[in-house]
Amino acid sequence: MWLAILGSALCAAIAGIIYLFTRFQRFGVVERISGGRKWLKRLLAAVPLLGFVVCGLFNVVNTVIMVLHLAVFWLFTEPFAFLRRRAGRKKTETSREADGTSTGKKSFPIYWEGIAAIVLCAVYLAIGWHHAHHVSRTSYELTTEKVLPDGTLRIALIADSHIGTTFDGDGFAEHLRTIAKDNPDVVIFAGDFVDDSTTREDMIAACRAFTELKPKYGIYYSYGNHDKGYYNSRAYTPEELESELLRNGVNVLQDDVVSIADCFYIIGRMDKNEGDRKNGAGPRKSMEELTKDLDKSRYMIVIDHQPNDYAAEAAADVDLVLSGHTHGGQLLPLGPIGRWIGANDRTYGTETRGKTTFIVSSGISGWEIQFKTGTFSEYVIIDVKGPKLQ
Numbered sequence: 001m002w003l004a005i006l007g008s009a010l011c012a013a014i015a016g017i018i019y020l021f022t023r024f025q026r027f028g029v030v031e032r033i034s035g036g037r038k039w040l041k042r043l044l045a046a047v048p049l050l051g052f053v054v055c056g057l058f059n060v061v062n063t064v065i066m067v068l069h070l071a072v073f074w075l076f077t078e079p080f081a082f083l084r085r086r087a088g089r090k091k092t093e094t095s096r097e098a099d100g101t102s103t104g105k106k107s108f109p110i111y112w113e114g115i116a117a118i119v120l121c122a123v124y125l126a127i128g129w130h131h132a133h134h135v136s137r138t139s140y141e142l143t144t145e146k147v148l149p150d151g152t153l154r155i156a157l158i159a160d161s162h163i164g165t166t167f168d169g170d171g172f173a174e175h176l177r178t179i180a181k182d183n184p185d186v187v188i189f190a191g192d193f194v195d196d197s198t199t200r201e202d203m204i205a206a207c208r209a210f211t212e213l214k215p216k217y218g219i220y221y222s223y224g225n226h227d228k229g230y231y232n233s234r235a236y237t238p239e240e241l242e243s244e245l246l247r248n249g250v251n252v253l254q255d256d257v258v259s260i261a262d263c264f265y266i267i268g269r270m271d272k273n274e275g276d277r278k279n280g281a282g283p284r285k286s287m288e289e290l291t292k293d294l295d296k297s298r299y300m301i302v303i304d305h306q307p308n309d310y311a312a313e314a315a316a317d318v319d320l321v322l323s324g325h326t327h328g329g330q331l332l333p334l335g336p337i338g339r340w341i342g343a344n345d346r347t348y349g350t351e352t353r354g355k356t357t358f359i360v361s362s363g364i365s366g367w368e369i370q371f372k373t374g375t376f377s378e379y380v381i382i383d384v385k386g387p388k389l390q
Contacts, residue, residue, distance in 0.1 A: 012064075015071075016071035019071050020074065021046060022045075024044075024114075026081075028109060061368045065369060069124065077116055080113050124373065128373035131372040131377065132369070132372040133377070135378060136378045137182075137379060137380075138381070139380070140350060140380065140383070142382060142383070142385070143386065144319060146386055148384065148386045149261045149263050149388075152384065153383075155184060156187045156213075156379065156380070157322050158187065158190070158364055159322075159323070159324025159325070159361045159363045160324045160327060160362075161192070161363070162226065163203065164197050165366055166365045167365065169201065169203070172205075172209050175379070177212050185217055186220065186266070187213050187219040189221040189222070189250070190304070191223055191306075192363070192367070193241075193245075194206070194227055194241065197368070199235065203236060204244055207241075208244075209248075220268060221268070222252075222271070223252075224305040224325060225272070227241065228241075253269075254268060254270045255270045255285045261389075265298055266303065267290050269304045272305070287318070291316045291317075299320075300317075301318070307321075307358065308344055308345055309345070310346070310351075310356075314354045317356065318356055321356060322359055325344070325360075326338065326343075327362055327372070327375065328360075328361075328362025328374065328376070329347050329375050330374055331369065331372070348362055348375060359380065364379055365377055
């Protein structure tokens with residue numbers, strides 16, 4: 001499916017380049033320099049497109065994003081360009097009829113619509129770049145009737161770092177130092193820690209960064225769909241990734257349940273896609289299987305990278321389900337489209353079904369794309385309040 005999506009985006013980008021090529025020819029400076037010579041006019045219009053070609057040699061995905069956005073912004077200016085040209089022709093005809101003369105000189109009006117498209121697109125993507133690279137703190141407050149160790153439980157939720165997209169291993173350490181200031185009782189990482197493009201050096205540095213956190217009840221991690229790699233092109237294996245995580249105090253859960261302080265459970269699920277992988281451990285367990293032997297009077301937290309099993313999780317009467325994966329929609333209009341086609345049970349934020357609260361984070365970073373126009377990067381702090389354990 002992803003290959004089809006990327007292929008469609010690439011085809012759209014090629015169409016966008018052709019469209020922009022025709023529009024760059026409308027700038028007055030291009031017409032003035034070319035002096036009516038079509039070959040020179042086309043050559044000058046092609047110059048800015050060479051910038052996209054050069055960018056594409058280094059980063060195809062983000063070049064496609066920029067081309068598509070510029071083409072869309074330009075399309076929105078087309079009605080204004082049509083109206084302005086029409087008004088300009090009428091004004092010229094009226095002026096000639098009034099004085100009955102013509103200077104014979106050809107004027108080159110300023111192509112305001114083209115300028116507006118470029119400026120608006122640049123501002124829009126600059127804001128998107130900021131939202132992707134600046135990590136915000138999002139907080140939620142929940143209550144429960146179930147007892148908690150100290151009557152409260154502070155959870156730090158991190159997801160989708162995709163190390164190497166918007167920060168490297170050292171940058172990840174900086175973000176963890178910020179999160180540590182919130183003094184979480186437990187830290188949960190909801191998948192997609194690394195990506196196919198994450199180098200071995202950054203993977204090791206990012207794993208080492210977890211030592212910046214000293215939560216009372218530990219750090220718990222479940223795999224995302226990118227963590228074990230899609231193309232076996234990385235300089236480390238999934239086993240080496242897990243070894244580094246364990247070495248740095250991270251508890252890796254894959255259809256595992258951990259009882260903490262004789263008071264609450266953390267249930268880490270295998271990723272939804274895992275059964276389809278060659279290096280997978282097989283189909284994941286159902287929520288019924290994972291919870292059938294648990295004490296339902298205890299608070300139950302589920303880590304499930306993809307928010308795609310809400311009905312079963314609510315039926316299991318777990319208390320809190322934490323996910324990532326969606327990147328909050330990443331780019332407009334992907335979020336609304338995803339909700340419309342039902343790609344996930346939820347794209348972002350919180351939802352309650354029965355006794356279960358679901359929270360989806362937009363992620364601390366994202367896959368490959370350097371912009372977030374439909375959301376922002378975040379880490380999440382969840383404060384749960386309940387009766388104190390006697």
